[in-house]
Amino acid sequence: MANKKIVMTNKESIVASFYKALKSFGVSLPALLGVILLLGVFKTYVSPQLISSVFTGELFRDTLLGSVIGSVSAGNPITSYIIGGELLKEGVGLFAVTAFIAAWVTVGVIQLPAEASILGKRFALTRNVLSFIFAILVAIATVVTLRVIT
Amino acid sequence: MKINQKGQKKERSKNLYYGFSFLGIVIVLYLVLSFFNPEKIYRSLYTSLDIIIQILPILVLVIFLIGITNYFLKPKTVSKYLGVESGVKGWFLAIIMGILSHGPIYVWYPLLKDLRDHGMRSGLIAVFLYNRAIKIPLLPVMVFYFGIGFVIILSIYMIIASVIEGKIIEII
Numbered sequence: 001m002a003n004k005k006i007v008m009t010n011k012e013s014i015v016a017s018f019y020k021a022l023k024s025f026g027v028s029l030p031a032l033l034g035v036i037l038l039l040g041v042f043k044t045y046v047s048p049q050l051i052s053s054v055f056t057g058e059l060f061r062d063t064l065l066g067s068v069i070g071s072v073s074a075g076n077p078i079t080s081y082i083i084g085g086e087l088l089k090e091g092v093g094l095f096a097v098t099a100f101i102a103a104w105v106t107v108g109v110i111q112l113p114a115e116a117s118i119l120g121k122r123f124a125l126t127r128n129v130l131s132f133i134f135a136i137l138v139a140i141a142t143v144v145t146l147r148v149i150t
Numbered sequence: 151m152k153i154n155q156k157g158q159k160k161e162r163s164k165n166l167y168y169g170f171s172f173l174g175i176v177i178v179l180y181l182v183l184s185f186f187n188p189e190k191i192y193r194s195l196y197t198s199l200d201i202i203i204q205i206l207p208i209l210v211l212v213i214f215l216i217g218i219t220n221y222f223l224k225p226k227t228v229s230k231y232l233g234v235e236s237g238v239k240g241w242f243l244a245i246i247m248g249i250l251s252h253g254p255i256y257v258w259y260p261l262l263k264d265l266r267d268h269g270m271r272s273g274l275i276a277v278f279l280y281n282r283a284i285k286i287p288l289l290p291v292m293v294f295y296f297g298i299g300f301v302i303i304l305s306i307y308m309i310i311a312s313v314i315e316g317k318i319i320e321i322i
Contacts, residue, residue: 013221014221016220017217017218017220017221018213018217018220018221020216020217020220021213021214021216021217021219021220021264022213022217024162024216024260024263024264025209025212025213025216025260027162027166027169027260028165028169028259028260028263029169030166030169030170030172030173031165031168031169031173032169032256032257032259033173034169034172034173034175034176035256036198036201036202036205037173037176037177037180037194037195037198038176038179039197039198039201040194040195040196040197040198040199040201041179041180041183041191041194043194043197044190044191044194044197045190045194077283077288078288078291081288081291081292081295081296082295084295084296085295085296088295088296098300098304101304102283102304102308105255105283106279106280106282106283106308108255111255113168113172114169114172114256114259115256115259116168117165117168117169117172118165118169118259118260118262118263119259119262119263119266119275123272123275123276123319126318126319126322127279127315127319130276130315130318130319131280131315134280134311134314134315137311138304138307138308138311141307142300142303142304142307145303145307146300146303149299149303150299
């Protein structure tokens with residue numbers, strides 16, 4: 001009897017756990033839908049050609065620009081590798097391309113409203129600003145180390 | 151307990167308010183842009199639908215994981231492995247979870263929020279989100295474009311940066 005009672009309670013709490021999961025996910029749904037719709041606009045309006053046309057060839061400016069463009073861009077990381085590879089072929093420096101790839105995933109300006117509404121404004125802002133700075137620092141560290149080694 | 155529930159309810163309605171405001175702004179953007187170029191907006195909608203279809207399996211996985219978390223992980227367990235007392239193990243766990251997680255970053259926000267409500271440290275959430283940059287199945291593609299040396303060095307610096315970022319977030 002006691003066992004049966006335990007099983008019943010567990011069953012109830014499994015249902016309750018998933019109900020709670022659906023509910024907490026439902027709260028995030030409007031923000032997620034907003035991000036997805038914004039991504040749709042981004043993918044339609046911003047082409048890889050448009051991104052590569054912004055770089056000038058000046059080392060520091062391009063690295064900063066790489067981090068900025070990576071931050072406002074979004075999508076599958078593979079896309080960032082492909083664009084990064086094309087940028088290299090067109091003569092854009094490795095510092096800029098690395099900053100671009102690093103910021104692509106770690107900084108999300110398009111996702112920021114969703115991140116802020118779900119995880120908190122302060123957390124989202126601090127995390128994105130820090131990740132932006134780190135994209136530049138990681139790019140410098142990576143390229144310098146690579147050059148020292150090779 | 152009641153106060154806690156009341157607080158959660160208040161937070162939920164605040165989140166919903168922000169979410170709907172953001173969604174409303176995006177819808178207004180669609181309406182405005184549709185006046186200039188209806189065909190492009192139709193394409194944007196189609197692309198968004200495509201994204202939804204692509205991320206649907208991950209969304210289901212995330213809901214499932216939140217449910218499992220609610221059921222199995224009690225706040226005590228979460229804070230043991232990912233809370234203040236988790237120590238170095240917690241940082242390693244967050245790094246590995248970040249590397250192994252799939253799909254777009256935003257589908258993971260609800261689960262992370264849930265884990266934080268159960269006691270996960272904010273610094274570890276930042277570490278998780280940062281390490282999503284290192285995706286094992288995608289590494290061969292990156293090697294193809296940039297070479298193995300570059301990929302290894304970048305991955306190591308990314309992990310180091312994630313931990314520093316997590317520490318800074320906890321300090322400020």
